[in-house]
Amino acid sequence: KSKLVLKLIEKLKLILLETPPYDLEDKNIKQYQGSILELQELLHLKFNIATEILLRQASTLADLDSGNMEKVIQDENVTLYVWANLKKNPRYKSVRFSETQIGFEIPRILATSDIALRLLHTHYDHVTPLRPVPTSLREYTATVNHLVKDEVKYEETAVDKELQEEGKQQENESNSVHEEETKFEEQSGSEVQTSFVREESEATKCELEMKLLSETVLSAQFLLIKNANEKPYIFEDNEVDLCQFTTLGGVYHLDILELPPQCKPTKGWMIVEILKEGLQKYIYPPETTEDVETESAFPPIEVTLEVQENVILFEDPMVARWDAEGKHWQTD
Incomplete structure (x- = not known):
């Protein structure tokens, strides 16, 4: 189900990214962005529930050597590292998950506390806020399209009238010159002239539409450059410039959690207290x-x-943390 949620999120993001701004209404944009946020919250809630269920059983999954629980759960999208402090040994401050280089160095005060540590590595980024859709460009482009359609209709009407007048004039001249010809020949000539007028009318319409379309594209491009969000030149100290950098390798979520009540075996039953x-x-x-x-x-x-084995680094990577208050990444 997590894979399905991720697919839905990616599809909605793709719609917002690939659909031209003038084809999206404000209500649709809000609906798509709201759905993305709800799906992200749903996914995070699922991880919390899974972590809680796992921590309730920590005493039954404890390591024989340390007496604490260490668990690694992995799939193609996430990797979950959970450590539960069951023994509360003040000398046990170094945690290393088996067969990995990932671990913690915890202070003495936490080593004696009733806590659990969770490191959730997501191979996607649901932390960085969604980019806004340019509203001004969308409204202007829709207006331009409406004006272009009206202009095309007006020009088509004018062309039709002009061609009809030319057709009538040619027909009158043809009738005056060929009065002595038979009715069959007159009808045949009239049909040829009518088809010629229609072909010329369609060619003129096509040429007019291409011209107006070219002008519309140029206007839209000019407006896009004019209303483009300027890159800020001043950032806060240690703030990451998202115009220049992007997240790579996923996001690590570190949480210090209260250890929930452990399940206790009683007469063949497992009794556990579930906190509201x-x-x-x-x-x-x-x-x-x-x-x-x-x-x-x-x-x-x-x-x-x-660092993942499938990553080649040509320079030292930049490690950043998310500032929840400022809504940006920082390197401090």
Whole structure:
């Protein structure tokens, strides 16, 4: 089902990307973008539910050596790394997932806490906001198309009238010159002249439409350049320029979670307490630190990531983090 959701998201993004702006109405754009966001939230909710179910069974999946749970679940779109701190051993601060180079270095305060760490590696980017569709260009192009259609109709009417007048004039001249010819010959000549007039009319219409179409394309291109969003020249400190860079290799989501109540075997039954709130995040560092120096008392978690084998790097990659408040990527 996750693959189906991802396919739907990609199809909606493709529609917004490939459809000309003047063919999309505002309500359709809002509907497509809203559907994309809802599908992304649905996908993230599914990962949270799966993580919660896994963490409830952490005690039954514990490693024999460390006593803690380490689990890696992988498919073609995501890789999930989950570590549950069951023993709360203050000396056990280094975590390495088996057969990988991915791991954590956690501070002592977390090593003694009832927590779990989840590293979700998605091979897609659902964090960067969707790009807006240029409304001004869409409205202008639709207006231009409407005016062009009206102009084509007006020109076609004028051409038809002109050709009809020429046809009548030619027919009168033909009648005056060939009065002595038979009725059959007059009818035959009239049919030839009518077909010639029709062919000339169609050729003139086609030429007019091509001319107007060329003018419309030039106008649209000029407006596109005129209304193009200018690249900002001033960025905040350590902010990533999305006009120059893009995410590569997916996104890593690191979460510190509260360890849910563990299931307990009782007389052949497995009893587990299911919290109404569901999966909860562990607040670190605490919100009320008062006068304590946060960085020294609550040091950060060190994360080690492994570069994929199918990636060739010609220079050092830029690692960035998502700033939820500023809605941009930062390299600090």
